[in-house]
Amino acid sequence: MKIKRLIDSFNYAIQGLIYSARTQRNMKIHLVATFLVLSACFVYDISKVELLIITITITLVIAAELINTSVESAIDATTNYYHPLAKIAKNTAAGAVLVTAINAIMVGYIIFWDKLTNATFSIILKIKDSDPYMVFIILVMVSIVTIMVKAIYGEGTPLRGGMPSGHSTIAFSIATIIALIAEEPVSMALSYLLAIIVAQSRVDSEVHSIQEVVVGAVFGTVLTIFIFKILS
16 A cells, blocks of 8 residues: 555656646756757766766756646645736745756856867857858858748748747857857857847747757757868
């Protein structure tokens, strides 16, 4: 009987994870980021201490998101009208997730930046010596390829809806160009932060799905780097 209760408790916990991953947009983002970070651990030389820090950081973010989901569900189940205290509870729970996410970004920057810098420094030097008009050529090429892909999928219009998100593609293409040309890490971080805000706005306005935005971000980044290497 005790064993059955123990098994049931694990099943309930797994059901909670699945529900959060299926219904919560931010949880999907956290899981994708977790997959990418853990994949990077296989590529780069990560020590045991660094791996432990990464694991704890990931756990904190996912746990905070689960708690946020539970708080929102409990409030919605007991309150069917607007109440200022309910708003405060939801905002505070979301703030806890934000704090853990910011901490995760700082941990990732500290652990991976030096490893990434050595791999990309030679590319940055080549791009720094390139002519300025290459930037405009790359943006035009990325825009043309994006429109062609949207036409192939036959969804939405070149400027609204469809796969991939054109705004996300261009935003991350520009962010990648800035990251490859800029000398300061702060400029690189801010450029990608602005690109993320653009992508987030497309999802919030319900013009694009998360999948379309993520594909657009990856497509714009990879295509820009690819064209840069060809033109260089």
